[in-house]
Amino acid sequence: MEETAILDALKERFPKGVVEASVPLGDATVVIRRDALLAIIPFLKEKPYEFAVLLDLTCVDYPERAERFEMVYHLFSLVTNKRLRIKLSVPESAAVVDSLVRFWKNADWLEREVFDMFGVRFAGHPNLRRLFMNDDFEGHPLRKDYPLRKRQPMIQLRK
Amino acid sequence: MSSRLQTQARPDSLLINMGPSHPAMHGAVRIMLELDGERILNSEVEVGYLHRGFEKTCENRTYFNLLIYTDRLNYVSPLINNVGYVMTVEKLLGLNIPERAQYIRVLMSELSRISDHLTCLAAMAMECGAFTVFLYNMKAREFLWDVIEATTGARMTTSYIRIGGVRADLQADYEAAVQKGLAETRKVLKDVHGLLDKNKIFLNRTRDIGVMSPENALSYGWTGPALRSTGIAYDVRKAHPYLFYDRMNFDIPTGERGDNFDRYMVRMREMEQSLRIVEQCLAQIPKAERGLMVDGMEPAEAIRAARTQKPDRPIKLSPNLEGSEKAVTKDILADDRRVTIPPKEETYTSIEGLISHFKFFMKGHGIRPPKGEAYLSVEGGNGELGYYIVSDGTDRPYRLHLRAPCLPLLAALEDLIKGRMLADIIPTFGSMNIILGELDR
Numbered sequence: 001m002e003e004t005a006i007l008d009a010l011k012e013r014f015p016k017g018v019v020e021a022s023v024p025l026g027d028a029t030v031v032i033r034r035d036a037l038l039a040i041i042p043f044l045k046e047k048p049y050e051f052a053v054l055l056d057l058t059c060v061d062y063p064e065r066a067e068r069f070e071m072v073y074h075l076f077s078l079v080t081n082k083r084l085r086i087k088l089s090v091p092e093s094a095a096v097v098d099s100l101v102r103f104w105k106n107a108d109w110l111e112r113e114v115f116d117m118f119g120v121r122f123a124g125h126p127n128l129r130r131l132f133m134n135d136d137f138e139g140h141p142l143r144k145d146y147p148l149r150k151r152q153p154m155i156q157l158r159k
Numbered sequence: 160m161s162s163r164l165q166t167q168a169r170p171d172s173l174l175i176n177m178g179p180s181h182p183a184m185h186g187a188v189r190i191m192l193e194l195d196g197e198r199i200l201n202s203e204v205e206v207g208y209l210h211r212g213f214e215k216t217c218e219n220r221t222y223f224n225l226l227i228y229t230d231r232l233n234y235v236s237p238l239i240n241n242v243g244y245v246m247t248v249e250k251l252l253g254l255n256i257p258e259r260a261q262y263i264r265v266l267m268s269e270l271s272r273i274s275d276h277l278t279c280l281a282a283m284a285m286e287c288g289a290f291t292v293f294l295y296n297m298k299a300r301e302f303l304w305d306v307i308e309a310t311t312g313a314r315m316t317t318s319y320i321r322i323g324g325v326r327a328d329l330q331a332d333y334e335a336a337v338q339k340g341l342a343e344t345r346k347v348l349k350d351v352h353g354l355l356d357k358n359k360i361f362l363n364r365t366r367d368i369g370v371m372s373p374e375n376a377l378s379y380g381w382t383g384p385a386l387r388s389t390g391i392a393y394d395v396r397k398a399h400p401y402l403f404y405d406r407m408n409f410d411i412p413t414g415e416r417g418d419n420f421d422r423y424m425v426r427m428r429e430m431e432q433s434l435r436i437v438e439q440c441l442a443q444i445p446k447a448e449r450g451l452m453v454d455g456m457e458p459a460e461a462i463r464a465a466r467t468q469k470p471d472r473p474i475k476l477s478p479n480l481e482g483s484e485k486a487v488t489k490d491i492l493a494d495d496r497r498v499t500i501p502p503k504e505e506t507y508t509s510i511e512g513l514i515s516h517f518k519f520f521m522k523g524h525g526i527r528p529p530k531g532e533a534y535l536s537v538e539g540g541n542g543e544l545g546y547y548i549v550s551d552g553t554d555r556p557y558r559l560h561l562r563a564p565c566l567p568l569l570a571a572l573e574d575l576i577k578g579r580m581l582a583d584i585i586p587t588f589g590s591m592n593i594i595l596g597e598l599d600r
Contacts (some may be wrong), residue, residue, distance in 0.1 A: 025250055025533050052377045056534075056562040060549055072547065072563070074534055077393065078377070081398050085534065105574075106380035106567040117214075129231060132207035132599060141215055148219050 002126060004028070006084060014040055016020045029085040034071075037088060038098050044075060044084070045103060051075035051084060054100065057110040061144045068092040069120050073100075090120060099125040117142035164203040179208045183286045186595030188569070190584065197581045202573050206599055213600035214360035217559040222248055222322065222526040223519070225559070230316045232561065233597040235278045236540045237269035240309070240597075241320035244274075246401060247535040247546040248322050248433050248515045251528035252498060260324035260491040262444040263310075265402050266337075267319065268537070269433040269440070270307060273344060274300045275540030275592070276384075276426040276433075283356060283423065283589030287364050292351050299347035302340040309336060322526060323499040324492035328447055341434055348430060355423070369575045369587035372417060373476055378521060380567035383542025384593055388425045389417035395538040406443065407436045420591040447490050457509065465508035474504045498526050525554040541565050541592050565591075565598040 007021035010030055017036025022029055032040060044051045056074040067089035075084045090097055099122035100107040111122045112131040119140040122128055130137060134154060139146050151157075168174055173194045178184040187208035193201040213232065217225045229244045230237040242264050249256065278336045281296035304314050309330045311319035319326050330336070355361045371381070372403025373389040386393055392411045396404040412428035414421030455475035456464070466472045473485075485502035494513045511555050518524045528550040536545035542564030549558040568591045 025530055027532075027534055053382075054380050055536075055543065056545060056547065056560070058547060058560040060558045072560075074545070074547070078393060083534070103379065105375070105378045106570050109566060109570040130207075132210040134207075141212060146215075148215065 006044075006080075009049075010040065010043075012122055013043060027083065028059055029087065030153055034088045034090055034097060037100075039087075040086070041100060042125065048079075048080045049077055049082075050079040051077045053078070054104040054110070055083070057100070057107060057114065059114045059120055059142075061118060061142065063144050065089070066091065069095060069118060071097055071114070071120070087127045096123050097121075098123050101125055116140070119143065161207075162191060162203055164191050164193055164201055167201070169195075171195075173445055177584065179205075181478075183588065185282065185588070188593065188595065190572070192581070193323070194581060199576050199579055199581060199584075202576055204572055206569065206595075209595040211600070213561065214559055217556060219555065221522075221554045222497070222528070222556065225556070226321070227316065227318050230318055231596055232563070232600070233275070233539060233541070233544075233594045234315050235594060236275040236314055237317045238267040238271040238311075238319060239275075239537060239539045239544060241317065241543045242268055242402075243535065243537040243539070243546050245320045245322050246529060246537065247533050247548050248526070250533045250535050251531060251548060251550050252322075252526070254323060254493050254495060254498065256324055256493055257490055259328075259445050259447060261402050262440055263325050263329060263491065264320060265404065265407070266437060266440040267307070267310070267325075267443070268402075269436045270303050270337075270340070272538075272540055273430050273433045273437075274303045274307075276430050277303075277344075277347075279540070279589070279592035280351070280423060280426055283586060283592075284361070286350075286585045286589050287361055289355065289358070289361060292354055295347045295350055295354075299340075299344045302336075302343040306333060306336045306340055309333065315471035321492070321499075323495060324488075328487050328491050334441060337437065341437060344430065344434060348427060352427065362420065364583070364586045365423060365590070367416065368579065368583050369422075369590065370416060370418045371571065372573065375571070376417065379571040381542065381571070382567075383539065383564050384425045384429060385542065385568055387411060387429075388414035388421035390415055395536055395543050399536070401535075401537060403443075404436075407439050409433075409436050418588040419586045426592075437599060446447070447487075462507055470504075470508055474508070493543050523554060527552060527554050530591050536562065539564055541568065541594065541597075544597075561597075561600060563597045563600065564593075565593050569593050569598060 007028055007030055011018050011021055014036055017040055018030055019033060020031040023094040024077050053076040055076045058072050060070045062068055071088050073086040097120060099111055109131060111125055114120050115128055116130040116133055117140055137152060175192050177190040177192060179187040179189040191203045192199055213228055216228055229240040232240045262304045277296040277300045281293040286290035308314050311317040312513040371389050373391050376386050376389045390413050392413050396412060409432040412425050414425050455473040458474060461470045461474040462501055483503045485504050488502050500519055501512045501515045506516040530550055530552045532549040534545060534547045538542045545558040545562030548556050551557040575587050
């Protein structure tokens with residue numbers, strides 16, 4: 001399995017940082033500790049792996065878990081033509097993750113989106129504002145406890 | 160709350176808003192500009208005016224029901240959105256799709272891609288003053304949409320690609336219609352090349368304007384035609400072939416400078432490649448086994464007959480149910496009762512079919528992929544269109560996230576227009592083909 005090569009390398013290099021590595025449905029996935037993120041990303045960006053593209057950055061809300069939010073990163077390497085999924089958990093009480101803006105420019109908007117939708121904050125982000133919702137919006141719509149039909153109109157609705 | 164631009168602006172500069180309601184803003188984007196004369200000192204892009212909670216809505220709909228919301232993402236090429244979503248669910252389920260259905264998906268994806276590019280270039284050219292190109296492109300698109308309409312029953316809100324296959328088979332005369340569309344598109348492409356390629360006005364507004372370097376493009380996460388215009392030949396169809404793209408023979412056109420003109424040129428040449436793929440599809444697509452149901456039993460007659468014994472003759476279905484006959488579905492739908500609706504004859508005439516039908520639509524039943532998560536991307540009109548779905552084993556996705564190819568493109572706009580003239584925003588924005596339905600979700 002070629003997918004496992006990068007996972008083995010990560011486990012060997014960061015024995016403490018990597019919690020779990022697997023290949024579910026063909027997607028190489030590594031679960032890491034959140035304090036290891038800033039160490040692992042430069043390693044992945046350099047040769048021989050060269051994950052030069054941050055394809056996607058999002059979050060999943062698990063209210064019943066001790067560490068409620070799970071950040072999900074998808075990286076892509078043009079050199080090896082492989083994708084890699086990185087996951088890490090964040091508790092609600094200290095929902096702060098290190099920002100990746102210094103590594104990828106599109107992390108700026110993607111992190112703003114996650115902040116907007118989930119309320120996870122990013123340490124080191126230059127302009128952490130809401131992306132889609134207006135600035136006066138209360139709550140974070142993609143959290144599981146945000147009601148589906150809740151309305152926050154910006155102008156008075158007609159009765 | 161005042162924006163960063165407002166607080167940091169120079170006292171002698173002019174602040175103006177472009178959008179959210181502006182004819183060239185393709186929907187609703189607001190660009191706040193700090194101007195010195197006509198030169199842009201700084202800008203700030205604000206999105207979200209078309210945000211309608213796509214992801215939240217999807218978490219509260221069943222896998223079958225939420226398909227219609229994917230039509231409304233990139234509304235110019237809804238079929239590619241359908242394909243991406245459906246294939247991600249199929250990846251979770253581990254389904255095998257009939258060959259004919261896969262070819263139909265390739266065919267429909269490519270027709271959508273051509274119409275997507277045609278629309279983008281039409282708008283871009285029109286905003287630069289070339290109204291003729293707009294009309295020509297729209298004309299060609301109509302012929303392609305004739306095929307799409309005849310096959311799917313709708314022009315934009317298609318919902319045609321279904322989990323397990325496609326909704327209905329191609330029309331009997333589709334081949335002639337596709338050929339007609341291809342011929343018309345070829346003619347238009349030739350005309351547009353002649354009108355724009357060496358046009359001084361067009362060149363002045365596009366050549367060396369909105370220039371993106373390959374390194375920056377990667378850092379911004381660009382994909383699709385915009386990335387290829389910088390010279391990086393990354394195409395999901397080649398890099399991670401899905402459907403039958405590995406059987407197709409096509410090239411990846413790339414640009415050199417990454418400016419507006421290259422983005423225009425890459426799109427133009429990509430359409431030619433898509434035309435090639437469509438032609439190969441027509442040649443390779445396996446023949447359908449069905450004959451037309453002209454001499455079948457009337458439905459009412461069949462239901463009466465089914466009270467005593469199973470009807471032995473085929474049943475003629477109403478035109479509204481076209482595509483759900485037993486003889487058709489075996490070519491275009493996976494034979495798996497967990498994820499597909501049974502053929503209508505079975506539903507109406509046998510107890511097993513009726514139960515399968517109810518099980519499919521009942522709350523808490525239906526399509527229930529096993530626990531897990533999957534990311535799958537297809538090559539959309541603007542780049543890598545990725546779906547990330549987390550399943551918790553119920554009939555609704557626990558989390559569905561869309562990787563919109565437009566978002567990284569628009570995120571780079573501030574960089575591209577900085578220091579340029581106000582009028583350069585229009586072709587730069589136009590050449591990126593920002594579709595707000597997809598970006599704002």
